[in-house]
Structure formats: structure tokens, C-alpha cells
Amino acid sequence: MSDTPLRLGVNIDHVATVRNARGGAYPDPLRAAKLAEEAGADGITAHLREDRRHISDADIDGLMEVLSVPLNFEMAATDEMQKIALRHKPHAVCIVPEKREERTTEGGLEVAREENRLAHFIAPLRDVGCRVSIFIAADPKQIEAAHRIGAEVIELHTGAYCDAHAEGRVDDAQRELEALRKMSAFAHSLGLEVHAGHGLSYDTVQPVAAFPEVRELNIGHFLIGESIFRGLTPAIQEMRRLMDEARQ
Ligand SMILES: CC(=O)[C@@H](O)[C@H](O)COP(=O)(O)O
Numbered sequence: 385m386s387d388t389p390l391r392l393g394v395n396i397d398h399v400a401t402v403r404n405a406r407g408g409a410y411p412d413p414l415r416a417a418k419l420a421e422e423a424g425a426d427g428i429t430a431h432l433r434e435d436r437r438h439i440s441d442a443d444i445d446g447l448m449e450v451l452s453v454p455l456n457f458e459m460a461a462t463d464e465m466q467k468i469a470l471r472h473k474p475h476a477v478c479i480v481p482e483k484r485e486e487r488t489t490e491g492g493l494e495v496a497r498e499e500n501r502l503a504h505f506i507a508p509l510r511d512v513g514c515r516v517s518i519f520i521a522a523d524p525k526q527i528e529a530a531h532r533i534g535a536e537v538i539e540l541h542t543g544a545y546c547d548a549h550a551e552g553r554v555d556d557a558q559r560e561l562e563a564l565r566k567m568s569a570f571a572h573s574l575g576l577e578v579h580a581g582h583g584l585s586y587d588t589v590q591p592v593a594a595f596p597e598v599r600e601l602n603i604g605h606f607l608i609g610e611s612i613f614r615g616l617t618p619a620i621q622e623m624r625r626l627m628d629e630a631r632q
């Protein structure tokens with residue numbers, strides 16, 4: 385039983401993916417964000433990619449205006465994105481690695497090799513009051529580097545665990561989960577706030593939600609997919625229920 389509350393951040397990127405499949409304005413990610421808030425989301429996550437394949441600049445403008453819960457703004461460590469973040473000053477900025485040719489965010493940020501540049505990159509974001517988070521693999525070297533550059537939060541990439549689970553690679557899934565468990569405890573021991581996300585579903589969320597050090601899960605693709613079948617509000621409520629159950 386953990387008495388630390390576990391927040392649910394709902395990622396609305398893939399509402400924008402569906403909208404962009406046809407151009408135009410439907411379905412509207414802002415409407416999804418407001419619905420997610422009403423359904424119990426503690427925050428909204430949106431990733432403005434360099435290629436704008438889903439979330440657009442106008443979506444970020446709109447989210448900053450309409451949200452009552454905090455926005456977790458995911459972005460690559462580029463000058464363009466830094467300017468946008470400094471203009472909006474969202475509650476949290478999560479620095480993620482990005483490759484144009486990837487289908488989705490494939491791994492964690494390489495912090496150790498770019499420590500100096502990243503320390504300078506995040507300093508102004510912290511100065512304007514953004515909580516800076518680093519999207520990272522379950523690797524002690526990267527976690528130590530994230531701590532050294534002054535990040536307050538790390539978000540552990542759960543994709544490898546979820547992929548192994550989905551493909552029925554039971555031993556691999558168990559090994560990935562164990563790494564996530566150990567690294568949550570390690571990051572927490574350094575004073576970092578620990579978040580996790582990527583690819584989580586009803587089948588994979590509970591073991592991660594049960595780690596006592598994890599304070600926030602960011603979940604998107606599965607929830608938006610599941611909302612086709614049961615509606616966004618029930619899809620989010622069921623995720624919330626599973627998270628609470630795992631925490632007991
Ligand atoms: C950084 C990350 O985990 C991804 O959440 C992202 O927000 C989802 O979008 P992509 O599928 O484009 O990576």
C-alpha cells in the first residue's frame with residue numbers, strides 16, 4: 385500500500401493524429417482535453433513534434449488557454465521548441481528524444497553524452513518556473529546525468545516493457561519491469577520525482593502503478609484507441625480505477 389498519490393496525465397496527441405488524417409478541425413484535441421479533465425485526469429500531456437505530425441502550435445496555444453489542470457509539454461531539445469516553451473511557460477516541460485523517421489518515440493533521451501548542452505538548455509526553462517522532466521530509459525547512467533543537469537523530474541520510458549508484454553515475451557517483460565522498478569527507487573533516492581509512460585494499457589499499467597516512488601503516469605495512445613470502443617470518459621475512468629487498485 386502506498387500513501388503517495390499517483391497522478392494520471394492523459395496524452396491527447398493521437399486525437400490530433402486522427403484529425404490530421406483528413407485535415408480540418410475534427411476531432412478537436414482541446415475538446416478531448418476538457419473531457420479528460422472532467423473524467424479525472426490530473427494533467428494533460430501534448431507532444432509538439434518538430435514535424436507537427438499530430439499536435440500543432442495552435443493546439444498548444446489553445447491548451448494553455450482552456451486547461452484547468454497542468455499541461456505537460458513534451459518537446460525535443462531544440463531552439464525552436466525552447467522559444468515556444470518560454471513563451472507559454474507551461475507547468476511542466478518534458479524533454480524527449482525525437483527522430484523524424486521514427487513511428488513513435490523509440491527510446492530515452494541521451495543525457496550523459498550531452499550533459500553540458502542540456503544543462504544550458506533547461507536552465508532558462510527552470511528560470512521561468514517550468515518543472516523540467518527528462519524522458520529517459522531505465523539506465524542509472526542517464527538518471528545520474530539527468531540529476532546532475534538540474535532536472536527535477538524524470539519520466540521512465542515504459543515502451544520496452546509494454547512491447548515485450550504485447551508480443552508475449554514474458555521473460556523480457558519481467559526483466560524490463562524489474563529494471564523500471566529498480567530505477568524508480570534509484571531516481572527517487574537522488575531526490576528526483578519519478579514519472580513513467582509510453583505504451584501503457586489496462587494490461588500493463590498495474591505493475592508500474594504499484595511502484596511506490598512513481599508519482600505520475602502519462603498515458604495516451606491506448607486511451608484514445610480504447611475510447612473508440614467505450615468512449616473517452618469511461619476509458620479514462622477505468623484506467624484511473626486500475627491505477628488506484630494497484631496502489632492499495
Ligand atoms: C514522448 C512520448 O512518449 C510520446 O508520448 C509521445 O507523446 C506520443 O507521441 P509519439 O507517438 O509521436 O511519440
Ligand SMILES: NCC(=O)COP(=O)(O)O
Nearest residue numbers: 395581582583602604605
Ligand atoms: N510520455 C508518454 C506519454 O505521454 C504517453 O505515451 P503513449 O501512451 O501515447 O504511448
